[in-house]
Amino acid sequence: MxxxxxxxxxxxxxxxxxxxxxxxxxxxxxxxxxxxxxxxxxxxxxxxxxxxxxxxxxxxxxxxxxxxxxxxxxxxxxxxxxxxxxxxxxxxxxxxxxxxxxxxxxxxxxxxxxxxxxxxxxxxxxxxxxxxxxxxxxxxxxxxxxxxxxxxxxxxxxxxxxxxxxxxxxxxxxxxxxxxxxxKGVGWYKLKVHGRAAHQGVEPEKGVNAIVEAARQLLRVVEAQDLEKGTTLGPNVARGGTASNVVADYAEVLVDLRAWTLEEAERVDRFMRALEPVHPEARLELEGGLNRPxxxxxxxxxxxxxxxxxxxxxxxxxxxxxxxxxxxxxxxxxxxxxxxxxxxxxxxxxxxxxxxxxxxxxxxxxxxxxxxxxxxxxxxx
Incomplete structure (x- = not known):
């Protein structure tokens, strides 16, 4: 047959x-x-x-x-x-x-x-x-x-x-x-940003705004994409702050990673782990990484x-x-x-x-x- x-x-x-x-x-x-x-x-x-x-x-x-x-x-x-x-x-x-x-x-x-x-x-x-x-x-x-x-x-x-x-x-x-x-390989990162709270109306200069720091970091993160190679970084969930009259002392962003090759995924991982604060008194923490190669x-x-x-x-x-x-x-x-x-x-x-x-x-x-x-x-x- x-x-x-x-x-x-x-x-x-x-x-x-x-x-x-x-x-x-x-x-x-x-x-x-x-x-x-x-x-x-x-x-x-x-x-x-x-x-x-x-x-x-x-x-x-x-x-x-x-x-x-x-x-x-x-x-x-x-x-x-x-x-x-x-x-x-x-x-x-x-x-x-x-x-x-x-x-x-x-x-x-x-x-x-x-x-x-x-x-x-x-x-x-x-x-x-x-x-x-x-x-x-x-x-x-x-x-x-x-x-x-x-x-x-x-x-x-x-x-x-x-x-x-x-x-x-x-x-x-x-x-x-x-x-x-x-x-594509799939990964996720949680970028935690620690600042310092202060009264927004009375003494904002004493605060370190974690949301502002997070925004600065995200501009860097997006620039690490390589769309020609299909590598994307999506900061798709953001949280932070407590009230509109309080300088935000904390913010966090969830970032989705997609990459066609392990070489690209590893490049992005090295970049994410090398992030440094823009504001000298802010502090960064990073969780996560490549979940699926x-x-x-x-x-x-x-x-x-x-x-x-x-x-x-x-x-x-x-x-x-x-x-x-x-x-x-x-x-x-x-x-x-x-x-x-x-x-x-x-x-x-x-x-x-x-x-x-x-x-x-x-x-x-x-x-x-x-x-x-x-x-x-x-x-x-």
Whole structure:
């Protein structure tokens, strides 16, 4: 049987089971699981643990952010890590309807980012069991805190990555449907400025205005951007002062960092840590740093992309090597030298918005892409 014929058979498997998949998806979406909402996180983890039971060796690790689930399934050939998260950004109660189907789209909290993609893993494992297809040695890692930087989960991600030959990330593709090979690194800084309070009307000269000092520092920070290289620094949250008639003795600014390369991220980090006060009596403190290193393409990750692209073409669509400014857990695996391919999740749009949705008709093809890619990693890689 040709590769294209096999791919079409795989697609038919998922087309026939779309309704069953949607039943699973609705159940998971209707479990509201925003990060740090431990009751919802616990309920979602338990649901996932039940669904994945019997599909491999399942281990559960309790953390302060919730359960990390690791599943191992023995195969042959390379070792492949499948990454997904089950936390969302939507606060409990922010959606009037947790599930809505309309004009070929499904709306719900986290349906696009990334519960639909997470369930692609579940159904790929079911496909492998039903078909008896040869597949790699698999590890599935499901985490509860990706939306806040994977602070707790990072140690599990990096541990799993060190034993992997490839990493596949089930975040959504680009808006155009492209798989992702390049993501910006993401960092944050909190710049704290300490001044001295004084009465604004009686003796302002005795004060040191922390807000003024912060403003001077931010002019420096913005100048450290390199827009041609795609390096941005966003001072997007500022706080300070107590009353309009009191010289502000404290101010703080949160600064978002994005950079395509580790070299640029490290340049910015050195710059931020070298900031000095303009006013001789002001004092600066800096917290934070690079949270997710850039996911930079390598020859190996581009070869993995080309393999997936061949599968996509056999399924009737194409993909370009996509690049996006947001980070994912794939940034961690790529930074450890593991060939990483992201964007293998569901087609849709409007992540983190109340219009978040997936495109129903595209679900079988994207599920088939993952399942067929896993088999080809044994046959063709």
């Amino acid at each position: 040709s590769a294209q014929a096999r791919a079409q058979d795989t697609l038919a498997y998922f087309e026939r089971r779309l309704d069953a998949y949607l039943t699973d998806l609705r159940e998971l979406v209707e479990i509201e699981s925003p990060t740090h909402h431990l009751p919802g996180i616990k309920k979602a983890a338990l649901w996932l643990q039940t669904q994945f039971a019997g599909l491999g060796e399942l281990r559960r690790f309790e953390t302060e952010a919730g359960a990390v689930l690791r599943l191992f399934r023995r195969g042959s050939g390379p070792r492949v890590l499948l990454l997904a998260h089950y936390d969302t950004v939507h606060p409990v109660g922010s959606w009037k309807k947790l599930w809505r189907e309309e004009r070929g789209r499904i709306y719900g909290p986290g349906v696009y980012d990334m519960k639909a993609g997470l369930l692609f893993i579940l159904w790929a494992l079911r496909y492998l069991g039903d078909s008896g297809a040869e597949h790699p040695n698999l590890e599935v890692l499901l985490t509860p805190d990706e939306e806040v930087g994977s602070v707790t989960s990072r140690i599990f991600i990096e541990d799993a990555a060190r034993g992997a030959d490839y990493a596949l990330v089930l975040e959504p593709p680009t808006g155009a449907g492209d798989l992702k090979v390049h993501r 850039p996911m930079e393409p390598t020859p190996e990750s581009l070869a993995l992309f080309e393999l997936a692209r061949g599968v996509a073409r056999d399924l009737g669509f194409d993909s370009k090597p996509g690049k996006v400014g947001g980070g994912s857990d794939g940034n961690f695996t790529a930074n450890l030298g593991v060939p990483t391919l992201d964007g293998l999740g569901a087609m849709g749009a409007d992540a983190h918005q109340l219009s978040e949705h997936v495109v129903t008709a595209e679900l079988p093809r994207r599920m088939a892409l993952l399942a067929e890619l896993l088999t080809r990693l044994v046959r063709d890689a």
